[in-house]
Amino acid sequence: MRARAHTLACIRDALPGIDVLVFTLGLTEGWEHVAGYAYPMCPGTVRSRFDADLHRFVNHSSHDVVTCLDATMNRLREVRPGMGFMLTVSPVPLTATATGGHVLSATTLAKSVLRSAAGELMARRDDVDYFPSYELIAGCQSGGRYYEANLRSVRSDGVDFVMRHFAAGLGVAGGSEATSAQPPAAPVEAPTQPDAAADGEVSCEEALLESFARATGAAAAGPLPASRLCLLGDSHMTFLSRALQRRGIGNVGRFPHGDVDTEQALAYYRRLNRERLGVVKAVRARGFRVIVLTDPPMQSRNPRMKPYLVGIEAYESLARHALAELGCETYSVRDLMGVTGFDGNEARYYRPDPNETGGVDWIHGCEAWYDGVLDALLPLIGPAPADALAA
Numbered sequence: 001m002r003a004r005a006h007t008l009a010c011i012r013d014a015l016p017g018i019d020v021l022v023f024t025l026g027l028t029e030g031w032e033h034v035a036g037y038a039y040p041m042c043p044g045t046v047r048s049r050f051d052a053d054l055h056r057f058v059n060h061s062s063h064d065v066v067t068c069l070d071a072t073m074n075r076l077r078e079v080r081p082g083m084g085f086m087l088t089v090s091p092v093p094l095t096a097t098a099t100g101g102h103v104l105s106a107t108t109l110a111k112s113v114l115r116s117a118a119g120e121l122m123a124r125r126d127d128v129d130y131f132p133s134y135e136l137i138a139g140c141q142s143g144g145r146y147y148e149a150n151l152r153s154v155r156s157d158g159v160d161f162v163m164r165h166f167a168a169g170l171g172v173a174g175g176s177e178a179t180s181a182q183p184p185a186a187p188v189e190a191p192t193q194p195d196a197a198a199d200g201e202v203s204c205e206e207a208l209l210e211s212f213a214r215a216t217g218a219a220a221a222g223p224l225p226a227s228r229l230c231l232l233g234d235s236h237m238t239f240l241s242r243a244l245q246r247r248g249i250g251n252v253g254r255f256p257h258g259d260v261d262t263e264q265a266l267a268y269y270r271r272l273n274r275e276r277l278g279v280v281k282a283v284r285a286r287g288f289r290v291i292v293l294t295d296p297p298m299q300s301r302n303p304r305m306k307p308y309l310v311g312i313e314a315y316e317s318l319a320r321h322a323l324a325e326l327g328c329e330t331y332s333v334r335d336l337m338g339v340t341g342f343d344g345n346e347a348r349y350y351r352p353d354p355n356e357t358g359g360v361d362w363i364h365g366c367e368a369w370y371d372g373v374l375d376a377l378l379p380l381i382g383p384a385p386a387d388a389l390a391a
Contacts, residue, residue: 015079023069024133025114026090028060029098029106042098057098065117073125085128087118091137093152111138131169133162156272236295236364243370269318277322284327291381292323292330293373296365297339298350305362329381336376337369 031039034054042057044050060068077083089111097106115134122128137146137158144151146158270277284290294316299305305312320330339349351366353359 015076018080018083020084020086021076022086022088022131024088024090025065025118026092027094028065028110028113029094030058030060032056032058059099060113062113062116062120065114066120069117069121070125073121073127077127083127085121085125087121087128087130088132089114089118089134091134091154095152131166133166136162136165236293239364240293240370240373243367243374246367246371247374265314265318266322269315269322273319273322277326280323280326280328289381290323290326290328291377292320292328293377294320294330294332294334295363296349296369296373297334298360298362298365302360302362331377331380333373337372 031042032055033039034056039055042050043055073085093107094103094110097103099106111134118130122130136142137154142158146155146161147153148155280290299312300309316332320332324330349365349369349372351361351364351369353361
């Protein structure tokens with residue numbers, strides 16, 4: 001509640017100084033309380049509990065979107081007379097749907113509704129414009145080349161392509177390239193992760209869901225003690241927390257992506273990870289000690305990943321440099337464990353792929369790996385009381 005109040009206060013402070021508000025339409029599906037207010041996600045999926053008598057699914061029509069945005073824009077112009085609006089539609093497809101239909105059909109419906117609403121608002125209001133970022137990325141002329149291998153996330157060169165067109169429309173620096181910045185004549189294959197990565201992504205999500213479920217169960221059992229150590233990250237932190245649990249540490253909970261100048265590369269990293277670095281800054285500002293761990297080097301033993309290892313190591317180096325600038329302590333798990341590429345240690349640290357008999361998980365290590373990380377890490381950061389540890 002305090003965070004929401006602070007956010008709303010910041011919005012109130014910002015609105016009087018805004019000339020053009022850019023708003024991206026992304027979804028039509030949502031969940032509401034019967035009283036009419038919306039939830040950021042379906043109750044019961046991450047927190048709280050679903051109650052069919054209180055919570056309802058809604059899939060907004062074009063009329064709903066137009067009516068709501070029209071009223072919102074009128075209210076904003078009361079705060080800031082003369083404010084203009086730029087609408088876009090997100091090219092990122094839905095990853096799931098609650099309609100009962102197929103997610104492909106649900107995506108087409110959602111984007112069609114939102115694009116129609118944006119067009120209607122632009123036609124009826126002189127203060128609304130539309131920028132076609134959706135069409136530039138998702139249009140058939142791009143052949144899907146601006147999506148990552150998961151066919152959902154937009155690649156960085158796709159973002160650059162869109163922003164060059166945006167700059168050209170405004171007549172600002174960088175726009176001169178955009179007039180001729182058409183997609184390549186032939187599809188350019190994006191660097192892909194090995195086939196096992198797709199399974200690994202599912203494994204990551206399963207691990208995260210498992211951690212959420214465990215946290216929800218702990219919350220139901222009673223409040224957690226004061227935290228002394230927090231593992232903040234992706235599914236590797238879930239596996240590391242399991243290693244903590246194997247040591248009898250209870251009350252485990254969870255908190256709910258060559259010839260280049262180094263400074264240019266760091267600027268790119270900071271821009272790409274602005275939100276993540278913002279979280280780290282906020283945590284540091286509260287006086288917390290922040291310790292950063294790199295991913296395990298499982299991919300170094302995957303033949304299909306060899307062409308990308310130099311880039312992975314360079315990116316890891318940039319991350320450690322940028323985070324160290326913020327006052328974080330950064331550790332390479334390869335250095336902690338004394339391994340380089342796992343030469344001669346594969347059988348000891350590999351984790352079987354849970355989705356493939358006889359396969360290898362190229363993302364996570366086995367239990368012995370995370371136990372070993374803890375053996376090396378805990379003496380460096382100091383022990384925490386066993387009854388006051390949240391992971």
